[in-house]
Amino acid sequence: MGKLKYALFTGCTAKQSTPEQMMSTMAVAEKLDIELVELTEASCCGASHLQDYDDFLSLVLNARNIAYAEKHGLTMVTICNTCQLNTAMTKHRLDNNADLKARVNEKLEEVGLVYAGTSKITHFLYAIIDDFGLDKIKKMVVTPLSQFNIAPFYGCHNIRPSELQNETHDTPENSYNPTSLDDLIIACGGNTVDYEQKNKCCGFHAELQAPKVAATLTGNAIAGAMDGNADWMVTPCPLCHLKLDTQTHHASVAVGREVSLPVLHMQQMIGLALGCPPETLGMKHHVTKVDFV
Amino acid sequence: MSTTTINTQKVNFNVFRFNADEDYLPYYENYSMDVTSEEVVLDILNRIKWDHDGSFSYRRSCRHGICGTCAIKVNGRVTLACKESMTDMIEIFGNELTIEPLSKKRAIKDMIIDKADFWEKHEAVTPYLDTEIDENPTAENLVTPAQANALDEADLCIQCGACHYACPVVEISDAFMGPAAFAAAYRFEADVRDGNDSRLTDVNQMGSGVWDCVKCFECAEACPKEINPIEKIGKLHNMLFQSGQANSNVATRHAVGFEKSIKRNGVLDEGGLVLYSELAGIVKHVPVALKMFSKGKIVPPWGIIKSDNLDEIQKLVKSSSTAKF
Ligand code: SF4
Ligand code: SF4
Ligand code: SF4
Ligand code: FES
Numbered sequence: 001m002g003k004l005k006y007a008l009f010t011g012c013t014a015k016q017s018t019p020e021q022m023m024s025t026m027a028v029a030e031k032l033d034i035e036l037v038e039l040t041e042a043s044c045c046g047a048s049h050l051q052d053y054d055d056f057l058s059l060v061l062n063a064r065n066i067a068y069a070e071k072h073g074l075t076m077v078t079i080c081n082t083c084q085l086n087t088a089m090t091k092h093r094l095d096n097n098a099d100l101k102a103r104v105n106e107k108l109e110e111v112g113l114v115y116a117g118t119s120k121i122t123h124f125l126y127a128i129i130d131d132f133g134l135d136k137i138k139k140m141v142v143t144p145l146s147q148f149n150i151a152p153f154y155g156c157h158n159i160r161p162s163e164l165q166n167e168t169h170d171t172p173e174n175s176y177n178p179t180s181l182d183d184l185i186i187a188c189g190g191n192t193v194d195y196e197q198k199n200k201c202c203g204f205h206a207e208l209q210a211p212k213v214a215a216t217l218t219g220n221a222i223a224g225a226m227d228g229n230a231d232w233m234v235t236p237c238p239l240c241h242l243k244l245d246t247q248t249h250h251a252s253v254a255v256g257r258e259v260s261l262p263v264l265h266m267q268q269m270i271g272l273a274l275g276c277p278p279e280t281l282g283m284k285h286h287v288t289k290v291d292f293v
Numbered sequence: 294m295s296t297t298t299i300n301t302q303k304v305n306f307n308v309f310r311f312n313a314d315e316d317y318l319p320y321y322e323n324y325s326m327d328v329t330s331e332e333v334v335l336d337i338l339n340r341i342k343w344d345h346d347g348s349f350s351y352r353r354s355c356r357h358g359i360c361g362t363c364a365i366k367v368n369g370r371v372t373l374a375c376k377e378s379m380t381d382m383i384e385i386f387g388n389e390l391t392i393e394p395l396s397k398k399r400a401i402k403d404m405i406i407d408k409a410d411f412w413e414k415h416e417a418v419t420p421y422l423d424t425e426i427d428e429n430p431t432a433e434n435l436v437t438p439a440q441a442n443a444l445d446e447a448d449l450c451i452q453c454g455a456c457h458y459a460c461p462v463v464e465i466s467d468a469f470m471g472p473a474a475f476a477a478a479y480r481f482e483a484d485v486r487d488g489n490d491s492r493l494t495d496v497n498q499m500g501s502g503v504w505d506c507v508k509c510f511e512c513a514e515a516c517p518k519e520i521n522p523i524e525k526i527g528k529l530h531n532m533l534f535q536s537g538q539a540n541s542n543v544a545t546r547h548a549v550g551f552e553k554s555i556k557r558n559g560v561l562d563e564g565g566l567v568l569y570s571e572l573a574g575i576v577k578h579v580p581v582a583l584k585m586f587s588k589g590k591i592v593p594p595w596g597i598i599k600s601d602n603l604d605e606i607q608k609l610v611k612s613s614s615t616a617k618f
Binding site for chain 2: 012013015016017018019040041042043044046047048049050051052053054055056057060061064107108110111113156157160161162174175176177196200201203204205206208209210211212213214216217246247249250284285286287
């Protein structure tokens with residue numbers, strides 16, 4: 001296998017609210033000898049909210065982002081579930097509708113770009129599983145996480161709608177019984193926690209308009225992990241991370257009990273297992289203290 | 294000629310049992326059965342009733358995925374019992390299966406639930422063609438294929454309730470209309486023959502409106518007719534903006550705020566977006582924001598790294614925008 005190389009679409013959150021995710025992504029990529037070419041021209045994916053306001057505009061902007069990955073001739077890697085959903089959804093819609101693709105390209109032409117549909121779009125989690133291989137990760141582990149019970153939190157937008165998601169990676173995932181993140185935990189030497197909410201929603205996307213609903217979902221998720229005897233949680237989605245890490249007060253009020261657990265990004269978990277120095281993983285940027293490192 | 298081999302497997306079923314007239318709490322009964330690869334979930338329900346316990350209750354009628362009565366949950370997954378193959382269930386979940394009604398808190402007897410909330414919400418969106426009929430028409434009322442396609446299969450809904458009871462917001466908040474009611478609203482809004490001018494705004498004002506969806510895609514995953522209700526909710530959002538009927542609230546400002554931020558920076562200004570969406574409501578976010586700030590999680594507007602080639606993005610926003618606010 002040659003050196004793996006991807007076009008990295010960071011999304012906005014990794015650059016702002018979750019700096020620790022950006023740091024740990026780069027640290028882990030270096031450890032795994034994966035080259036990430038950052039798409040500095042990319043705009044926001046719209047996070048499914050711009051899509052509510054102006055669907056066509058969101059297609060044009062996402063197609064532009066993909067066009068830059070195509071220019072590099074690389075697969076686009078995302079590190080946010082919602083970026084993954086919106087980008088992959090754009091690709092799916094354009095690749096299956098010649099008329100829509102033509103209308104979008106008419107706009108892109110104005111800025112000298114074209115969407116061809118040649119780049120794959122995959123989340124870093126699946127890039128690691130499909131292309132790098134969990135067996136190789138397993139062999140590289142220097143600090144097995146064997147003393148920890150780790151609760152995987154998948155995040156909706158990596159697993160649903162499953163038909164679309166399964167187009168983007170080779171290892172099949174069933175949204176009702178997902179395994180990718182569990183497999184990653186096991187590869188890192190940890191013990192996985194099975195709990196009802198692991199494939200449920202954290203509520204992030206209705207946080208402003210329906211704060212009680214959102215906080216209840218967040219609270220249920222953390223409570224489920226706690227009742228499953230988890231020491232901490234891990235997620236591939238920075239938006240889930242924000243909910244689970246920073247909103248524990250509102251979540252506790254909503255579900256009527258104190259809920260709180262350290263929550264790691266999947267990159268931080270891999271980094272710990274592979275022996276990256278903790279300061280390169282940004283643990284000090286968490287609101288809920290990561291007390292075991 | 295091909296021959297199909299029928300495989301048999303032993304499966305352990307944990308079945309939710311409850312009789313609202315007699316039981317204080319529900320309980321689970323265990324049945325172990327040999328399941329053949331050609332059976333569907335409904336066959337198992339029938340066999341529980343016929344071979345094990347005649348009092349076991351569930352709804353079914355057509356056995357052809359049309360009447361919409363047989364939806365239940367298998368290991369938390371909503372399924373139309375008469376359509377779902379046992380082989381698939383075993384493949385996903387293994388040989389330990391839990392059979393439950395669509396909504397445990399609405400259980401009346403075993404799999405039978407009180408679906409009143411579903412029907413009330415469905416009825417509220419005027420789920421029929423609402424128009425003046427010319428009693429002496431002189432021409433046919435033609436609908437072009439393109440106009441028919443605009444319904445986007447929303448007319449295939451069998452009101453089974455699978456999406457409704459898979460929706461986490463319905464589970465938590467009685468005020469939320471739910472994916473099926475919204476999909477029905479879309480189905481009639483998108484129909485050229487419909488003449489109801491107020492359905493869209495009515496729906497937006499019913500209960501907690503169309504904006505409380507958390508975008509979890511559970512409904513899309515649940516629907517046995519592949520109607521994709523969340524996509525229809527997105528279309529209602531688009532219709533509200535396109536027709537200029539979206540009123541200013543935290544959810545609509547949040548959606549519009551993305552465009553504003555993208556125009557300015559290419560990327561999002563996360564703090565600025567919350568401020569623009571909440572207006573005075575911002576105060577309730579201050580405690581969390583302070584904690585985030587102390588951990589280096591908030592980038593001030595002047596610290597935001599704008600997208601390269603921002604002029605392209607600005608040009609595209611200008612030339613491709615269609616919505617109004
Ligand atoms: S789990 Fe929450 S934050 Fe993550 S993708 Fe789903 S809705 Fe978004
Ligand atoms: S996507 Fe929205 S409507 Fe559908 S199940 Fe989730 S919250 Fe409910
Ligand atoms: S939209 Fe689908 S899941 Fe929902 S009630 Fe109709 S047929 Fe059932
Ligand atoms: S029995 Fe009618 S839909 Fe299943």
